[in-house]
Amino acid sequence: MNILICDDETLARSRLQRLIEKSELGTVMAHAEHGAMALELAEKLSPDVILMDIQMPVMDGIEAARHLASWETPPAVIFCTAYDEYAISAFDVCAAGYLLKPVRVEDLKAALGKLQKINKVQALTLNKEQARSHISVKNHNGVELVPIENISLFRADHKYVSVFHKHGELLIDDSLKELEDEFSNKFVRVHRNALVNTKSITGLEKDDDGSYVLRLTNLNENVPVSRRHVAAVRKLLKAL
Secondary structure, three states, rough: EEHHHOOOHHHHHHHHHHHHOOOOOOOEEEEEOOHHHHHHHHHHHHHOOEOOOHHHHHHHHHHHHHHHHOOOOOOOEEEEEEOOHHHHHHHHHHOOOOHHHHHHHHHHHHHHHOOOEEEEEHHHHHOOOOOOEEEEEEOEEEEEEEEEHHEEEEEEEEOOEEEEOEEEEEOOOHHHHHHHHHHHEEEEEOOOOOOHHHHHHEEEEEEOOOEEEEEEEOOOOOEEEEEHHHHHHHHHHHHH
Protein backbone atom coordinates (compact mmCIF):
# COMPACT_ATOMS: atom_id res chain seq x y z
CA MET A 1 0.00 0.00 0.00
CA ASN A 2 1.43 3.38 -1.05
CA ILE A 3 0.89 6.09 1.55
CA LEU A 4 1.22 9.88 1.55
CA ILE A 5 1.53 11.62 4.92
CA CYS A 6 0.19 15.17 5.24
CA ASP A 7 0.78 17.12 8.45
CA ASP A 8 2.22 20.54 9.19
CA GLU A 9 4.25 19.18 12.12
CA THR A 10 7.56 17.49 11.27
CA LEU A 11 7.52 15.30 14.38
CA ALA A 12 4.00 14.06 13.62
CA ARG A 13 4.99 13.11 10.07
CA SER A 14 8.11 11.30 11.30
CA ARG A 15 6.18 9.40 13.97
CA LEU A 16 3.58 8.19 11.47
CA GLN A 17 6.29 7.03 9.11
CA ARG A 18 8.00 5.06 11.89
CA LEU A 19 4.71 3.38 12.82
CA ILE A 20 4.06 2.41 9.21
CA GLU A 21 7.54 1.09 8.58
CA LYS A 22 7.89 -0.76 11.90
CA SER A 23 4.52 -2.48 11.45
CA GLU A 24 5.07 -3.03 7.70
CA LEU A 25 1.75 -1.39 6.85
CA GLY A 26 2.89 0.05 3.54
CA THR A 27 5.35 2.33 1.77
CA VAL A 28 5.52 6.04 2.60
CA MET A 29 5.91 7.77 -0.77
CA ALA A 30 6.28 11.36 0.44
CA HIS A 31 5.42 13.95 3.09
CA ALA A 32 3.28 17.07 2.61
CA GLU A 33 3.11 20.05 4.96
CA HIS A 34 -0.40 21.22 4.03
CA GLY A 35 -3.40 20.30 1.91
CA ALA A 36 -2.31 22.13 -1.23
CA MET A 37 1.01 20.28 -1.22
CA ALA A 38 -0.85 17.00 -0.68
CA LEU A 39 -2.94 17.63 -3.83
CA GLU A 40 0.18 18.29 -5.89
CA LEU A 41 1.97 15.19 -4.60
CA ALA A 42 -1.12 13.01 -4.98
CA GLU A 43 -1.38 14.04 -8.63
CA LYS A 44 2.26 13.13 -9.25
CA LEU A 45 2.52 9.96 -7.15
CA SER A 46 -1.01 8.45 -7.12
CA PRO A 47 -0.92 7.11 -3.54
CA ASP A 48 -3.48 4.57 -2.35
CA VAL A 49 -4.17 6.52 0.83
CA ILE A 50 -3.39 9.88 2.42
CA LEU A 51 -2.98 10.16 6.18
CA MET A 52 -4.25 13.71 6.56
CA ASP A 53 -4.09 16.17 9.43
CA ILE A 54 -7.07 18.54 9.55
CA GLN A 55 -5.93 21.87 10.94
CA MET A 56 -3.06 23.10 8.72
CA PRO A 57 -1.95 26.38 7.13
CA VAL A 58 -2.46 27.25 3.43
CA MET A 59 -5.16 24.58 2.99
CA ASP A 60 -6.65 22.40 5.72
CA GLY A 61 -7.34 18.68 5.45
CA ILE A 62 -11.11 18.96 5.04
CA GLU A 63 -10.77 21.24 2.03
CA ALA A 64 -8.03 19.08 0.51
CA ALA A 65 -10.30 16.03 0.82
CA ARG A 66 -13.11 17.89 -0.92
CA HIS A 67 -10.81 18.73 -3.83
CA LEU A 68 -9.69 15.10 -4.03
CA ALA A 69 -13.33 14.03 -4.16
CA SER A 70 -13.74 15.69 -7.55
CA TRP A 71 -11.03 13.49 -9.08
CA GLU A 72 -12.00 10.52 -11.19
CA THR A 73 -9.92 8.10 -9.07
CA PRO A 74 -9.10 9.79 -5.75
CA PRO A 75 -6.96 8.18 -3.06
CA ALA A 76 -8.59 7.15 0.20
CA VAL A 77 -8.20 9.58 3.09
CA ILE A 78 -7.72 8.84 6.79
CA PHE A 79 -7.77 11.90 9.03
CA CYS A 80 -5.27 12.09 11.87
CA THR A 81 -5.83 15.00 14.23
CA ALA A 82 -5.67 16.09 17.84
CA TYR A 83 -9.05 17.84 17.65
CA ASP A 84 -12.12 15.86 18.69
CA GLU A 85 -14.44 18.60 17.44
CA TYR A 86 -13.65 17.71 13.82
CA ALA A 87 -14.70 14.06 14.08
CA ILE A 88 -18.20 14.41 12.60
CA SER A 89 -17.02 16.57 9.70
CA ALA A 90 -14.20 14.16 8.96
CA PHE A 91 -16.57 11.21 8.65
CA ASP A 92 -18.88 13.29 6.44
CA VAL A 93 -16.04 13.57 3.94
CA CYS A 94 -14.52 10.13 4.25
CA ALA A 95 -15.79 7.05 6.05
CA ALA A 96 -12.38 5.42 5.80
CA GLY A 97 -11.30 6.61 9.22
CA TYR A 98 -10.65 9.27 11.79
CA LEU A 99 -7.72 8.78 14.17
CA LEU A 100 -6.98 10.82 17.25
CA LYS A 101 -3.38 11.88 17.89
CA PRO A 102 -1.14 10.45 19.10
CA VAL A 103 -2.09 7.72 16.62
CA ARG A 104 -1.89 4.20 18.01
CA VAL A 105 -0.57 1.49 15.72
CA GLU A 106 -3.56 -0.82 16.34
CA ASP A 107 -5.97 1.97 15.34
CA LEU A 108 -3.95 2.73 12.22
CA LYS A 109 -3.96 -0.95 11.23
CA ALA A 110 -7.74 -1.10 11.64
CA ALA A 111 -8.32 2.06 9.59
CA LEU A 112 -6.08 0.92 6.76
CA GLY A 113 -7.85 -2.43 6.77
CA LYS A 114 -11.26 -0.95 5.94
CA LEU A 115 -10.47 1.79 3.46
CA GLN A 116 -13.18 3.41 1.40
CA LYS A 117 -12.56 6.05 -1.21
CA ILE A 118 -14.19 9.44 -0.81
CA ASN A 119 -16.81 10.57 -3.29
CA LYS A 120 -18.18 13.91 -4.37
CA VAL A 121 -21.56 13.47 -2.71
CA GLN A 122 -19.94 12.85 0.69
CA ALA A 123 -17.56 15.77 0.30
CA LEU A 124 -20.22 18.26 -0.74
CA THR A 125 -22.02 17.74 2.57
CA LEU A 126 -19.44 20.13 4.01
CA ASN A 127 -20.43 23.01 1.73
CA LYS A 128 -22.79 24.41 4.32
CA GLU A 129 -20.11 24.42 7.00
CA GLN A 130 -16.94 25.50 5.27
CA ALA A 131 -16.33 27.14 1.91
CA ARG A 132 -13.17 26.32 0.01
CA SER A 133 -10.31 28.80 -0.05
CA HIS A 134 -9.24 27.61 -3.52
CA ILE A 135 -10.70 26.20 -6.72
CA SER A 136 -8.70 23.24 -8.02
CA VAL A 137 -8.43 21.87 -11.55
CA LYS A 138 -6.37 18.98 -12.84
CA ASN A 139 -4.62 19.73 -16.14
CA HIS A 140 -1.56 18.65 -18.11
CA ASN A 141 0.68 20.53 -15.69
CA GLY A 142 -0.76 18.80 -12.61
CA VAL A 143 -3.13 20.45 -10.14
CA GLU A 144 -3.86 24.16 -10.59
CA LEU A 145 -5.02 25.91 -7.43
CA VAL A 146 -6.70 29.31 -7.76
CA PRO A 147 -7.37 31.34 -4.58
CA ILE A 148 -11.01 32.40 -4.33
CA GLU A 149 -10.01 36.03 -3.80
CA ASN A 150 -8.32 36.02 -7.24
CA ILE A 151 -11.55 35.02 -9.02
CA SER A 152 -13.69 37.78 -10.54
CA LEU A 153 -16.40 35.78 -12.29
CA PHE A 154 -18.02 32.34 -12.48
CA ARG A 155 -19.96 31.99 -15.75
CA ALA A 156 -22.04 28.96 -16.73
CA ASP A 157 -21.42 27.61 -20.22
CA HIS A 158 -23.50 24.51 -21.02
CA LYS A 159 -22.40 21.75 -18.59
CA TYR A 160 -19.24 23.53 -17.44
CA VAL A 161 -18.50 26.75 -15.57
CA SER A 162 -15.79 29.15 -16.73
CA VAL A 163 -13.68 30.62 -13.94
CA PHE A 164 -12.21 34.04 -14.74
CA HIS A 165 -9.33 34.80 -12.41
CA LYS A 166 -6.38 37.13 -12.02
CA HIS A 167 -4.10 35.08 -14.26
CA GLY A 168 -6.46 33.62 -16.84
CA GLU A 169 -9.46 31.36 -17.33
CA LEU A 170 -10.23 27.71 -16.64
CA LEU A 171 -13.17 25.29 -16.74
CA ILE A 172 -14.68 23.38 -13.83
CA ASP A 173 -17.61 20.99 -13.60
CA ASP A 174 -19.21 22.45 -10.45
CA SER A 175 -22.69 23.80 -11.08
CA LEU A 176 -23.35 27.52 -10.71
CA LYS A 177 -25.94 26.74 -8.03
CA GLU A 178 -23.39 24.78 -5.98
CA LEU A 179 -20.93 27.66 -6.26
CA GLU A 180 -23.60 30.19 -5.31
CA ASP A 181 -24.52 28.19 -2.19
CA GLU A 182 -20.91 27.72 -1.16
CA PHE A 183 -19.67 31.28 -1.75
CA SER A 184 -22.82 33.29 -1.01
CA ASN A 185 -20.85 35.56 1.34
CA LYS A 186 -18.37 36.54 -1.39
CA PHE A 187 -20.18 36.23 -4.73
CA VAL A 188 -23.49 37.61 -5.96
CA ARG A 189 -25.76 36.31 -8.73
CA VAL A 190 -26.15 38.99 -11.44
CA HIS A 191 -27.50 36.83 -14.25
CA ARG A 192 -28.86 33.31 -14.62
CA ASN A 193 -25.42 32.31 -15.91
CA ALA A 194 -23.10 34.55 -13.86
CA LEU A 195 -21.77 35.00 -10.32
CA VAL A 196 -19.39 37.87 -9.61
CA ASN A 197 -17.00 38.52 -6.77
CA THR A 198 -18.38 41.51 -4.86
CA LYS A 199 -14.85 42.78 -4.21
CA SER A 200 -14.12 42.77 -7.96
CA ILE A 201 -16.97 45.15 -8.87
CA THR A 202 -15.71 48.58 -9.94
CA GLY A 203 -18.92 49.99 -11.40
CA LEU A 204 -22.43 49.55 -12.77
CA GLU A 205 -23.19 51.08 -16.18
CA LYS A 206 -26.28 51.47 -18.34
CA ASP A 207 -25.91 50.65 -22.04
CA ASP A 208 -27.57 52.54 -24.86
CA ASP A 209 -30.28 49.88 -25.10
CA GLY A 210 -31.20 50.37 -21.44
CA SER A 211 -29.58 47.20 -20.14
CA TYR A 212 -27.04 47.18 -17.29
CA VAL A 213 -23.50 45.80 -17.15
CA LEU A 214 -20.85 45.50 -14.45
CA ARG A 215 -17.20 46.44 -14.70
CA LEU A 216 -14.89 44.03 -12.88
CA THR A 217 -11.21 44.11 -12.00
CA ASN A 218 -8.98 41.73 -13.99
CA LEU A 219 -11.64 41.34 -16.68
CA ASN A 220 -11.58 43.08 -20.05
CA GLU A 221 -15.27 42.52 -20.82
CA ASN A 222 -18.32 43.88 -19.03
CA VAL A 223 -20.73 41.43 -17.40
CA PRO A 224 -24.45 41.75 -18.22
CA VAL A 225 -26.85 42.20 -15.28
CA SER A 226 -30.29 40.75 -15.88
CA ARG A 227 -33.29 42.98 -15.23
CA ARG A 228 -34.44 40.92 -12.23
CA HIS A 229 -31.05 41.37 -10.49
CA VAL A 230 -30.49 45.10 -11.09
CA ALA A 231 -32.17 46.27 -7.88
CA ALA A 232 -30.22 43.82 -5.72
CA VAL A 233 -26.93 44.80 -7.37
CA ARG A 234 -27.64 48.50 -6.82
CA LYS A 235 -28.41 47.85 -3.16
CA LEU A 236 -25.21 45.84 -2.81
CA LEU A 237 -23.10 48.61 -4.37
CA LYS A 238 -24.51 51.17 -1.97
CA ALA A 239 -23.52 48.95 0.94
CA LEU A 240 -19.96 48.37 -0.28
